[in-house]
Amino acid sequence: MLRKAHSLILRPLKSLIPFALLLTTPYANAAWKLVQADTPVTVIHETGLYLANGGQRFALDDIVQTPASGGIQIQDGAGDSVALGPATRVLLMRDARIALLGGWVKVQHTCDTQTAYCAAPVIETARTAITPADGSALVIAATAANYQTPNAQDTTALATDAVFCESGTVSMLGIGGSRSHATPVKLDAHRFATHSTASDTITVSARLDPAFIAAMPAMFRDVLRVLPMPSPLRNDPPGNIRPVAYDDVSDWLESGLAARGYPSTRFTSRFRARLADPAFHRAVVQHIRDLPDWRPLVFPPPQHAVIRSTAIQTRSAYLSSYSSYSSGPLRP
Structure with missing residues (x-):
């Protein structure tokens, strides 16, 4: 039985x-794979740094940085292809989300109908969340050193997000500060949009800015196509990994990216162990004005202050209880 x-x-x-x-x-x-690279790219894996060539499978939350002299193409298992231009830095997060610190990115989102899980890539800069619809292609420039807002009148225009919808449709949403509750802007094919730090407004134009075309990496002029996967794929970092120095991650730590404080990607949690290195600790202290979230880690409150605070809270609780009992008539 x-x-x-x-x-x-x-x-x-x-x-x-x-x-x-x-x-x-x-x-x-769904992990991103490096399918094409002109030159080796820098990868920050957990708290280590190494150089990767084609065939490398990136881990969740890896930071990828292309050299100034070349670009790469990465692909996931759901049909998405992403090209990174020269001098571009991205953080590869869960569910195809990509935090773009700066540089040029081209995205082709094609959902494989045979795949049970197919999330649209979301490209997040410090100011804008950009999401392509299925079958869409787009080019993004975020704080690119060689491109500024058209008719820029001040140096803050350098910190500009620019998006060209090559095909399909794209949704753009202002994020950060007062822009967190902004209404998404739909960008149709062949439309061009900019979002500067000087404005909360996303400006859409029917004409592509000539300066954008001139500054765009030459490789982005071609249609982004899915490339054959290299074989074999390498899952583990190579043996040339080394601990990150402060200069390796300083721009990320001081950035305005939302990923800086996400529970799953919080930089203070990820790189906290590097404070054991005197040089890293010293650099954090020197830049603490730009790193408020690191202050409790490098300047913890004195132990006696913590004990005193706990004692005051305990005494207050007893006083509150006594007050509640003494507010009514005494009973035997």
Whole structure:
């Protein structure tokens, strides 16, 4: 009887195994792979740094930085292709979200209908969240050193997000500060939009800025196509990994990216262990005005102050209880 009951219990569970594998496999395949690289690229993996060539599979929350002399193309297992231009820095987050610190990015979002899990890439700068619809292609410039807002009158125009919708449609949303509740702006094919730090408004134009075309990496002029996956793929970082120095991550730590404080990507949690290195600790202290979230880590409150604060809170609790009892008539 027990054997029969055991069989009845396991039978439906066995039938669910293929379905469970179907759900988990796409997540496993969704990691970005480096399919093409002109030159080796810098990768910050956890708290280490290494150089990667084609065929490298990136881990969740890896930071990828292209050299000034070349670009790369990465692809996931869901049909998305992303090209990074020279001098571009991105953080590869969960669910195809990419934090773009600066540089040039071209995205082709094509959802593979055979894939159970297919999230549209969301490119987040310090000011804008950019999401392509299925079948869309777009080019993004974020705080690119070689491109400024058209007719820029001041140096703050350098910190500009510019988006060209090559095909399909794109949704743009202002984020950060008062822009967190802004209404999304829809960008149709062949439309061009800019979002400067000097304004909360996303400006859409039917004409592509000539300066944008001139500054755009030459490789972005071609249609972004899915490339064959290199074989074999390398899952682990190579042996040339070294601990990050402060200069390796300073721009990320001081940035206005929302990813800086996300629970899953919080930089204070990720790089806290590097404070054990005297040079890293010293650099954080020197730049503490730009790193308010690091202050409690390098200047913790004195222990006696913590004890005194706890004692005051405990005493206050007793006083509050006494007051509540003494507010009414005494009873035997």
